[in-house]
Amino acid sequence: MFEKIVTAAADPILGLTEAFVKDPRAEKINLGVGIYKDETGQTPILKSVKLAEQKLIDEEKSKSYLSIEGHKAYASAVQKLLFGADSEVVTSQRAITAQAPGGTGALRTAADFIKSHLTSDRIWVSNPTWANHGNVFNTAGLEVKQYAYYNAETRDLDFNAMLASLAEAEAGDVVLFHGCCHNPTGIDPTLEQWTTLAQLCANKKLLPLFDFAYQGFAIGVEEDAAGLRVFTEHCEELLVANSFSKNFGLYNERVGGLTLVAKNKDVAAAAFSQIKSGIRANYSNPPAHGAAIVAIILDDEVLRKQWIAEVAEMRVRIHEMRELFVVTLAEMGVTGDYSFITRQNGMFSFSGLTKEQVATLKDEHAVYIVGSGRISVAGMTKNNMQPLCKAIAAVL
Numbered sequence: 001m002f003e004k005i006v007t008a009a010a011d012p013i014l015g016l017t018e019a020f021v022k023d024p025r026a027e028k029i030n031l032g033v034g035i036y037k038d039e040t041g042q043t044p045i046l047k048s049v050k051l052a053e054q055k056l057i058d059e060e061k062s063k064s065y066l067s068i069e070g071h072k073a074y075a076s077a078v079q080k081l082l083f084g085a086d087s088e089v090v091t092s093q094r095a096i097t098a099q100a101p102g103g104t105g106a107l108r109t110a111a112d113f114i115k116s117h118l119t120s121d122r123i124w125v126s127n128p129t130w131a132n133h134g135n136v137f138n139t140a141g142l143e144v145k146q147y148a149y150y151n152a153e154t155r156d157l158d159f160n161a162m163l164a165s166l167a168e169a170e171a172g173d174v175v176l177f178h179g180c181c182h183n184p185t186g187i188d189p190t191l192e193q194w195t196t197l198a199q200l201c202a203n204k205k206l207l208p209l210f211d212f213a214y215q216g217f218a219i220g221v222e223e224d225a226a227g228l229r230v231f232t233e234h235c236e237e238l239l240v241a242n243s244f245s246k247n248f249g250l251y252n253e254r255v256g257g258l259t260l261v262a263k264n265k266d267v268a269a270a271a272f273s274q275i276k277s278g279i280r281a282n283y284s285n286p287p288a289h290g291a292a293i294v295a296i297i298l299d300d301e302v303l304r305k306q307w308i309a310e311v312a313e314m315r316v317r318i319h320e321m322r323e324l325f326v327v328t329l330a331e332m333g334v335t336g337d338y339s340f341i342t343r344q345n346g347m348f349s350f351s352g353l354t355k356e357q358v359a360t361l362k363d364e365h366a367v368y369i370v371g372s373g374r375i376s377v378a379g380m381t382k383n384n385m386q387p388l389c390k391a392i393a394a395v396l
């Protein structure tokens with residue numbers, strides 16, 4: 001039966017890591033997948049995470065199943081982080097959160113819910129977007145449409161084109177927004193633009209789905225939620241898929257959440273019961289460890305402060321690498337204005353390198369970046385900057 005199955009194409013992001021691991025060249029550099037590295041090139045476990053983990057080990061009494069929707073204190077902590085502790089969305093209980101196995105798990109759960117229970121199974125995603133979005137949504141049976149987002153000439157958001165594409169969306173359609181640190185461009189709407197988008201969704205009765213995977217990597221943990229919070233003022237219904245892979249460094253613990261906001265507590269409870277049914281049919285209930293760590297940190301004043309400082313440290317280091325990258329490119333004789341790289345938010349730089357240049361970087365210089373030209377700045381260090389920029393200068 002299996003002999004007729006053809007080999008699947010490698011994943012555009014995780015497939016690169018597989019190829020990188022097999023690459024025997026000592027000087028290889030992996031700037032494909034979005035994983036934070038410190039200045040020594042390691043992906044550290046945050047100190048706040050280690051402390052919370054110790055507390056968990058000391059105090060944990062059982063490994064019994066969590067409920068379908070997961071850890072209760074975690075769900076409450078997630079909502080406060082997303083919407084603000086005193087937000088009406090939280091206090092009115094019209095937001096309900098299911099713990100999910102990573103942001104991807106949350107997106108897939110959302111997609112299954114949309115497909116089975118909403119009037120439209122069409123979802124609009126930005127052009128470009130995270131390479132896995134189309135995969136997740138198509139696999140769940142959704143029709144994926146693109147809205148304009150990036151202007152390659154100005155290297156900025158093409159807001160008028162974005163509005164023009166979304167004007168074609170129909171009532172009930174879902175629109176995916178990146179909460180902050182747009183992946184792959186690093187370009188986010190301004191607060192004014194978020195307000196216009198929220199009003200557009202409310203007027204056209206579109207359902208916003210936020211993918212929020214980088215809270216804290218643009219300006220700050222609270223500041224980065226501004227776009228989402230504007231939406232809650234205009235749209236009475238929305239979905240948020242959040243991830244703690246990056247901001248807690250909990251990549252392999254798979255810690256995320258799917259939050260549903262409805263117009264009141266009762267509507268939310270009924271809709272959420274269907275999300276729970278979907279989860280039960282899919283992975284039954286989530287793993288406990290990572291969510292417990294996050295709940296401990298967010299509910300403890302000292303650990304929370306420490307975590308906020310650690311997120312700031314990661315954010316500042318990435319920004320320093322952006323500046324060093326631009327300076328080093330110039331030192332290597334690369335002409336042109338690359339200052340746009342310092343204005344992008346989050347882990348990635350959308351470099352403008354072509355597919356061919358990306359292939360040459362890999363084949364001839366052992367530098368791995370995503371085919372779209374997306375470079376993970378979070379993987380740059382003072383040590384790999386010179387060989388990296390030398391290789392880029394050579395392919396340009």
Ligand code: LMR
Pocket residue numbers: 013014032033034035130132183
């Ligand atoms: C990325 O975009 O590199 C990360 O979100 C990791 C992934 O799963 O693709």
